[in-house]
Amino acid sequence: MTSGLLLQAAVSGILLGGVYGLVASGLTLIFGVLRIINFAHGAVMMLGMYASYWLFVWAGIDPYASILITAPLFFAIGVGIEKVIIEPNRGAAEHNQLLLTLGLALFLENLALVLWQGDFRTLRVPYAGASFVIGEALVELPRLIAAAGAVLMTLGLFGFLRTTDVGKAIRALAEEPEGAMLVGIDVARIRSVAFGIGSACVAVAGALVTPFFYVAPDVGETFNIMAFVVVVLGGMGNFVGALAGGFIVGLAESLGAAILPGSLKQLVVFFLFVLVLLFRPQGLFGGARGR
């Protein structure tokens, strides 16, 4: 275990962690506003990845450019899902709402499987191999761009929530649902918007990773689990927590990969997950709701 390997692991971990942070931000936004744990979050990311993939294969659109198309597209899709599936079931028991998003996840993942089969696809952009060196660590350009893009988007989301009217309405609804209704906020619309934004975020995250991550129907599951861990670690509804948590989880995962053989790195992440759930369910940074 050389310091070089550790540094490499740390760098990869932090870079991927940035993406985890973006995925988690979408999830935590949805939780903060709708108070549901969206099991279908990873599936939407997977669809976003496929969208970027097909745009590249059919129209030669660079995945980063595809964001201009997929972000609004998946915003609309998210709004649609919220209005058609989630909103009508708002009064349902909590465990039923959970099953609802689980059912949606199963449906979307397997729809992708039926349509496009389970083959791993990779998107080969010309700059995929570009890299440079920091110390003893190799930094691949696409990963760096992904991390930078993710952090930028998360900060942009943060700014949006702070400064725009819609953003403030979202925060109001997250903090005080009845108060928000009383001051005349169209809460149903805001819920749809929040879900739409969460979905757009995750589609952007998907576009950002396609240059270096395989595209397949089950890829969403990986990010889904990671996003849950990050959100629980960072605190449900806490954005700073999502970003910071993303880095922590990314780091833990990749250090785990460096130290443990095979796929045991996943144990590190799950272990962290279970520990936080048991002993600090409000997250390291405190969330909108503890338990």
Place this chain on the structure above:
Amino acid sequence: MAARAAAVVALGALVAAPPLLPKYFLEVLISVLFFAYLGASWNVLGGYAGQFSFGHAAFFGIGAYTSTLLFLRTGLTPWLGMLAGGGLAAAFGLLAGYLSFRYGLKGPYFSLVTLAFAEMLRVVAVNTKAVGSSLGLVVPTAHPAPHLFLFAGKLPYYYIILAMALGALAVTWVVERSRLGYALAAVRENEDAAEAAGVDALGVKLRAMAISSFLTALGGTFYAQYFAYIDPGITFGPTVSIQGLLPAIVGGAGTVLGPLLGSFVLTPVSELTRALLRGRAGADVMLYGLVLVLVISFLPQGLMGFIRGRRAGGARP
């Protein structure tokens, strides 16, 4: 009375008809009863105790691997290995349950932690050579030996799973009427009020967990002996967790017949889908997803809830 007569007829059909059925139908019927069994096992913790586990694959896998490893490495008959697997699964369930309930995990948080536990076991299995890692384990079926839970032909397996399914329903029925059943209903409805009424919520949930995990593990052994092959993905993966809870949800969680009804509806439809969309992997699970969304949206109490709603009253869930 009509219901009772119908039940007797149905039971009679389940017992007498199979030898006459073509092989494919028998296979589907075995699947139906298998998922009904898994659903009923899950139901004790999920439906009756109200703790929605998304990680029951953990117990399924423990059952499957324990009996199979004991059989392969020591020659112990899976009939006994099954009980060992059940015991081990119950122990794991009690540990996981104690940690979760003691630290107050409820609702979605409990679901997430059970998912994590199952995944952890899967990752360990994948990375452990001694249990076959990703390659899994094969149960040698060349020589039928009833005392070793190995049979030629499907019919014996059918009767075994029929007995198991009926047994699981019987266990559920007994629990529902017992003090444990009342305590579980109370905890499910309102844990604080239950405590105030003298119900030891933690103890009661753990009891449900022990029963549920034990039964689920037995299902794992059956799977291993019937399909003769297990691997971490099949046994510890989220698919079996979901396939276990779906019949109970669709049929009506917290009811005795729910899982049976749910499986009778879901399984043939998924088989049909698989047959129609020949070779298209994932079509049946896609259907599960759709059904789940539809059932939650339109029949949140499942089929049993719908049936009971038609006949007025019905205070006990």
Place this chain on the structure above:
Amino acid sequence: MTTLLEVHGLTKRFGGLQAVGALDLRVAAGEIVGLIGPNGAGKTTVFHLIAGFHAPTAGAIRFKGASVVGLKPHAICRRGLARTFQIVQPFAALSTLDNVMVGALNRAGDVAAARRSALEIVEFVGLGAKSRLPARSLTLSDRKRLEMARGLATGPELLLLDEVMSGLNPTEIDEIIGLIRRIHARGVSLLIIEHVMQAIMALSDRLVVLHHGEKLAEGAPAEVARDRRVIEAYLGEEGEPRDAAGRGPRGPGRAIREEEA
């Protein structure tokens, strides 16, 4: 008279906020003790502490001579101390009878015995006709009876009642007063939180007044009603006697004034 419940120096702090401060309280066997005080005085918190739902920051709670601090609520219930909740908490999907059976199973040897015991209690509280109805279909007044029935079914020596009369009309209040008296006649001691002044005055042997989490006064209802500090605590700024719910001089204030005269 044997002491059933003894609370000494009970204190509860939530972060920087003190909800209950150095409270001493005693309930003897056979007594009905009323716990009153303006809203936010900490009364329900005291119940939570006694019944084991919150852990005290400091102080002792002894029931039948043994400390119950640190025990889980179900264990305290088993020892003979039951409680109702301020906002009723029925097992909504269960029938009235099944609700009460859960409590009865506390003492009964088996389900059949629990059912017999529950039936008797359901009749006793006046819900006999509704025993098979799901609890969620009961009116508020009936839910309050159900809550009391369930607590009674656990076979308590001391029953804690938390504002069972809130939200009820005068007829219903009278009925509940009668029910409480009948419960007392069965040999159950009572510690009652209540805002409806006529009721608590009429029922209690002794009143304890809580204000800002601390005991303000204690004594026979008549004395307490005359106590200047109690009147001031309830008065607020306008000088008009109001009850804790903020209602005007019709009800409770009048009761206090009449006592003065």
